[in-house]
Amino acid sequence: MENFIAHNPTKVHFGRGVVNDLGKAASRYGNRVLFMYGKGSAVKNGYYDQVKKQLTGAGMQVAEYSGIKPNPVIDDVEKAADLGRRERSELVVALGGGSVIDSAKITALCIANDMKGWDIMTGTAEPVKTIPLIAVLTLAATGTEMNGSAVVQNPETREKLGYWNPLNFPAHSFLDPEYTYTVPEDYTAYGIADLIAHCLENFFGKGDAPLSDRFIYSIIQEALEVGPLVLKHPRNYEYRARIMWAATNALNGLTQQGKAYGDWGVHAIGHTLSFLYDTPHGATLSIAYPAWLKLHAGRIPERITTLGNNLFGVNTPARTIEEVRKMFSRLRCPLHLSDIGIDNSHKTQIVNLMHANRVTGRNYELSNADHLKLVNYMM
Amino acid sequence: MENFIAHNPTKVHFGRGVVNDLGKAASRYGNRVLFMYGKGSAVKNGYYDQVKKQLTGAGMQVAEYSGIKPNPVIDDVEKAADLGRRERSELVVALGGGSVIDSAKITALCIANDMKGWDIMTGTAEPVKTIPLIAVLTLAATGTEMNGSAVVQNPETREKLGYWNPLNFPAHSFLDPEYTYTVPEDYTAYGIADLIAHCLENFFGKGDAPLSDRFIYSIIQEALEVGPLVLKHPRNYEYRARIMWAATNALNGLTQQGKAYGDWGVHAIGHTLSFLYDTPHGATLSIAYPAWLKLHAGRIPERITTLGNNLFGVNTPARTIEEVRKMFSRLRCPLHLSDIGIDNSHKTQIVNLMHANRVTGRNYELSNADHLKLVNYMM
Numbered sequence: 001m002e003n004f005i006a007h008n009p010t011k012v013h014f015g016r017g018v019v020n021d022l023g024k025a026a027s028r029y030g031n032r033v034l035f036m037y038g039k040g041s042a043v044k045n046g047y048y049d050q051v052k053k054q055l056t057g058a059g060m061q062v063a064e065y066s067g068i069k070p071n072p073v074i075d076d077v078e079k080a081a082d083l084g085r086r087e088r089s090e091l092v093v094a095l096g097g098g099s100v101i102d103s104a105k106i107t108a109l110c111i112a113n114d115m116k117g118w119d120i121m122t123g124t125a126e127p128v129k130t131i132p133l134i135a136v137l138t139l140a141a142t143g144t145e146m147n148g149s150a151v152v153q154n155p156e157t158r159e160k161l162g163y164w165n166p167l168n169f170p171a172h173s174f175l176d177p178e179y180t181y182t183v184p185e186d187y188t189a190y191g192i193a194d195l196i197a198h199c200l201e202n203f204f205g206k207g208d209a210p211l212s213d214r215f216i217y218s219i220i221q222e223a224l225e226v227g228p229l230v231l232k233h234p235r236n237y238e239y240r241a242r243i244m245w246a247a248t249n250a251l252n253g254l255t256q257q258g259k260a261y262g263d264w265g266v267h268a269i270g271h272t273l274s275f276l277y278d279t280p281h282g283a284t285l286s287i288a289y290p291a292w293l294k295l296h297a298g299r300i301p302e303r304i305t306t307l308g309n310n311l312f313g314v315n316t317p318a319r320t321i322e323e324v325r326k327m328f329s330r331l332r333c334p335l336h337l338s339d340i341g342i343d344n345s346h347k348t349q350i351v352n353l354m355h356a357n358r359v360t361g362r363n364y365e366l367s368n369a370d371h372l373k374l375v376n377y378m379m
Numbered sequence: 380m381e382n383f384i385a386h387n388p389t390k391v392h393f394g395r396g397v398v399n400d401l402g403k404a405a406s407r408y409g410n411r412v413l414f415m416y417g418k419g420s421a422v423k424n425g426y427y428d429q430v431k432k433q434l435t436g437a438g439m440q441v442a443e444y445s446g447i448k449p450n451p452v453i454d455d456v457e458k459a460a461d462l463g464r465r466e467r468s469e470l471v472v473a474l475g476g477g478s479v480i481d482s483a484k485i486t487a488l489c490i491a492n493d494m495k496g497w498d499i500m501t502g503t504a505e506p507v508k509t510i511p512l513i514a515v516l517t518l519a520a521t522g523t524e525m526n527g528s529a530v531v532q533n534p535e536t537r538e539k540l541g542y543w544n545p546l547n548f549p550a551h552s553f554l555d556p557e558y559t560y561t562v563p564e565d566y567t568a569y570g571i572a573d574l575i576a577h578c579l580e581n582f583f584g585k586g587d588a589p590l591s592d593r594f595i596y597s598i599i600q601e602a603l604e605v606g607p608l609v610l611k612h613p614r615n616y617e618y619r620a621r622i623m624w625a626a627t628n629a630l631n632g633l634t635q636q637g638k639a640y641g642d643w644g645v646h647a648i649g650h651t652l653s654f655l656y657d658t659p660h661g662a663t664l665s666i667a668y669p670a671w672l673k674l675h676a677g678r679i680p681e682r683i684t685t686l687g688n689n690l691f692g693v694n695t696p697a698r699t700i701e702e703v704r705k706m707f708s709r710l711r712c713p714l715h716l717s718d719i720g721i722d723n724s725h726k727t728q729i730v731n732l733m734h735a736n737r738v739t740g741r742n743y744e745l746s747n748a749d750h751l752k753l754v755n756y757m758m
Contacts, residue, residue, distance in 0.1 A: 001624070003396075012386065013384055014380075014382060014383050014384070014636070015381070017382075208617075211597065211621060214598075215597055221593065238380065238587075241380045245380070245637065254633070257393070258624065
């Protein structure tokens with residue numbers, strides 16, 4: 001086991017009706033709140049009204065920034081931060097999935113440190129403080145509700161970057177499984193693919209941490225058991241609750257303890273696809289993971305077999321990859337670029353952007369030659 | 380799944396040499412520290428010197444309270460709190476196992492609120508604040524290093540009580556597996572029995588939380604794999620590290636999320652034995668658990684079989700109990716009261732104290748008739 005720090009300050013309120021406690025929790029941090037959310041579903045389904053009522057009911061002054069996009073762009077962060085600075089916001093409340101919450105994390109840093117969001121994302125500026133963030137989750141997927149990560153893209157520089165800072169942990173996260181009842185089937189599935197991929201990125205990280213590996217198997221097995229059920233019964237509370245909590249645990253530190261770091265090569269590949277084609281994050285991962293495993297089958301056969309053995313009871317890298325494909329397939333996630341309408345004519349474009357952004361993993365490096373192989377495997 | 384709050388503010392520093400960061404961490408909380416530790420091993424093995432050096436090296440004024448006993452008594456807490464009040468201590472540093480850290484938790488509450496320790500333990504006084512606690516762990520067992528629990532006994536009232544308060548979470552805990560190299564074989568084994576019992580108490584808690592159950596299986600399987608190895612190779616870093624981290628996760632909230640509460644009936648039985656005979660906590664649990672399972676075999680056969688099936692691949696309550704006995708036996712833990720020198724002549728005494736303290740579980744109640752059966756089963 002590698003030395004590590006385990007520290008997760010986020011207070012998670014989980015279950016039916018927990019948003020009723022939001023006003024009380026929020027008002028402890030100040031009176032002036034920046035309320036960020038996406039377009040569409042959160043408003044349409046009444047979650048916006050519930051959260052707004054909590055904030056105004058607690059006597060707070062609410063400035064609103066709406067319209068954060070899936071695969072969020074830095075421009076929205078800069079604009080939200082401008083609004084927050086103008087309104088002297090003391091805290092941020094984010095209602096949505098990963099895109100909104102990630103944007104809110106960077107926005108909070110921008111406001112507290114009077115910095116530009118992209119300077120923070122690229123490491124040019126180093127924030128030293130933040131204002132508290134309260135997240136209300138509407139999509140089980142990224143785990144951002146209980147970690148220090150944020151992913152935002154910049155169309156100008158053609159980059160989609162991940163950024164980690166301990167300041168980014170939400171002070172509170174409200175997780176009501178009922179808030180995910182209306183997530184459509186495809187996005188429900190992509191969320192499950194995402195949580196599985198988070199487990200795998202840490203499984204293929206650096207360092208030997210058997211208990212973390214056991215937790216990884218536990219979370220993936222939970223997703224495998226509940227995933228098909230939640231797709232079939234989208235308004236079943238227990239299934240939604242189990243997937244929601246699995247997604248949180250897939251990336252809240254639990255599966256990384258005793259490892260120096262995760263790999264995250266597959267996420268880097270996925271970010272390239274999302275950037276180019278606005279492909280939903282989870283869909284890029286179900287396409288990229290089998291390809292990545294195929295590339296590594298001869299390089300780390302034992303590690304891949306260990307995974308296959310513990311999850312599926314199989315004993316070769318090839319059988320493991322086959323089972324991983326079946327797993328994503330049962331979740332109705334795409335396995336090939338062709339499944340999402342990207343044909344051979346796009347190959348060069350993808351490979352070139354992978355080269356330009358030096359797409360690689362932290363534990364297993366990816367060369368330019370690997371990029372080409374990966375794109376071929378994904379076709 | 381039941382609604383729940385997941386919040387664990389403790390910052391764990393895990394690994395070789397982490398105590399080198401203690402002085403820096405401690406000095407952030409003030410200059411006047413109350414340093415609590417046990418008699419014997421921590422001093423003999425040089426851990427006392429290392430911690431003391433960290434504190435004085437950070438320029439802190441150190442008041443010391445030594446001699447906390449295994450199965451700690453409230454009298455030591457009251458005396459340590461007197462010292463802390465006199466010295467106007469701003470934080471407490473505890474070096475030891477569960478006894479020292481639990482005593483330090485209550486001591487910190489006593490100092491901050493100017494209350495008596497036993498008034499706090501019994502709920503007569505309600506503390507509203509605390510002073511920060513930094514724990515340095517020397518025994519993998521109770522999980523106190525990352526939770527809000529404390530267990531202390533009062534010889535006068537003939538009670539050994541558990542007490543939980545979110546104020547009790549240590550601010551920091553330093554876990555260096557090398558600090559456990561010199562733990563003797565029997566106490567190493569009792570620690571493992573304790574961590575397994577913590578998992579089981581939550582397994583038999585109220586509410587259906589499949590992911591928590593999976594985490595429970597993971598932690599017990601880790602203990603079953605590493606337990607015999609660490610007993611054989613007490614100075615092996617990896618084995619000590621794995622047991623230490625398993626013990627922390629067995630009672631840091633992870634295995635309870637989605638359940639309303641754990642059962643804790645077996646711990647209540649164990650506390651009775653510890654109080655009467657000063658039996659090490661873990662040894663009481665390896666005796667009490669098989670008896671408790673036997674009592675419940677006909678009442679909750681499915682739940683017991685689920686455990687047996689997931690841990691050992693067996694399919695009846697009887698086979699499960701048999702495997703649980705084997706498990707504790709492989710860890711060289713006692714299975715019967717006779718193994719620790721308590722014969723039939725003590726029966727009445729034990730049963731009477733169980734009646735007097737109304738020993739029961741929270742999820743599965745224990746009647747006076749059950750007490751008698753349990754003692755018979757433990758003989």
